[in-house]
Amino acid sequence: MRIATWNVNSIRTRVGRVVDWLERENIDVLAMQETKCRPDQFPYAEFERAGYEVVTHGFNQWNGVAFASKHEMTEITHSFDEMPGFGKPVKGQDQGTGPEGDPLEARALGVTVGDLRLWSLYVPNGRGIDDPHFDYKLRWLEALRKNAEAWIGADPDLPLALMGDWNIAPLPSDMGDPQFVEGRSTHVSxxxxxxxxxxxxxxxxPVRDLVPDEYTFWDYQAGRFQKDEGMRIDFILGSQAFAEAVTGASIHRDERRGDGPSDHVPVVVDIDLSLVAETFDDEDDRPMVF
Structure with missing residues (x-):
């Protein structure tokens, strides 16, 4: 089974490219970020023709997260407990509010596929170290971590994946963009x-050991891709049960080439389902009990 994450930077602009890649790489489940559209604007038909069902969460032309899957998705969740909000409400949209009363943004979407619990996450950018968005970013991540701890605490064998654009380059080797300076810039603070x-x-x-040195994002400006001045900010982080089932991983750098690419590229893991107990048992084959 192949599971991927990709900040597509506007799905309506890049739907053809995304679907072509899904088919070419035989991806089972794709977590998308920065879809930049409401559910009623999402280009479902192109995915459905390729054999994928879609769930999506978005309020306007900013943010937005989604999943495309060849398999049934259940337990669809549009936020996690105590997720903070930010900014002003979007007119005509029922966003809900965070613990301090701020409107929730479309940055988190959880689904269950078989026994796998998967999250598509678009972590706030932070904007600047002195910007209120930076504090929002840290509070958002703290709430996510507390939820992850609770999920694994309740079920230590849960095959959980937190996937998406984390907007953090965790190691010095993950930052090759000279605009970002430790001590003065977001992403590397x-x-x-x-x-x-x-x-x-x-x-x-589980990707790091298999692909240690690749970037996942290059700014459109100043020829960053051509100079390879990128950053590694897109991750698939897995619980022990998920990580132990990973048999391969790849970062698809070539998707940054060609006409109209996203500024991010896909990150992919290959999963051995035999290592995730009974993930796709056919319930129809089980004996009936009365």
């Missing part, structure tokens, strides 16, 4: 890196 590291008590990065 001590608080952000410490927050990312705090997730290690519940999830690990």
């Amino acid at each position: 001590v608080p952000e890196r410490q927050m990312f590291e705090s997730f290690s008590s519940v999830v690990s990065d």
Whole structure:
């Protein structure tokens, strides 16, 4: 089974490219971020023709998360407990509010596929170390970590994956963009890196050992891709049960090439389902009990 994450940077702009890649790479489940559309604007038909069902969460032309899957998705969740909000409400949209009364953004979407619990996450950017968005980013991540701890605490064998655009380069080697300077910039600050590291008590990065040195994002400006001045900010972090089932991983750098690419590229893991107990048992084959 192949599971992927990709910040598509507007699904309506790149639907053809995304679906072509899904078919070419035989992806089973794709977590998408920055879809930039409401559910009624999502290009479902293209995915459905390729054999994928879609669940999506978005309020306007900003943010937005989604899943495309060849398999049934259940337990669809549009936020996690105590997820903070930010900014002003979107007119005409029922966003809900965070614990401090701020409107929730479309940054988290959870689904269950078989026994796998998967989250598509678009972590706030932070904007600047002195910006209120930076504090929002840290509070958002802290709430996510507490939820992850609770999920694994309740079920230590849960095959959980937290996937998406984390907007943090956790290691110095993950940052190749000269615009980002430690101590002065988001993505590489001590608080952000410490927050990312705090997730290690519940999830690990199964991609890192298999693909240690690739970037996942290159800014459109200043020829960053051509100079390879990128950053590694997109991750699939898995619980022990999920990570132990990973048999391969890849970062698809070539998706940054060609006409109209996203500024991010897909990150993929291959899962051996035999290592995830009874994930896709056919219930119709079980004996009936009366």
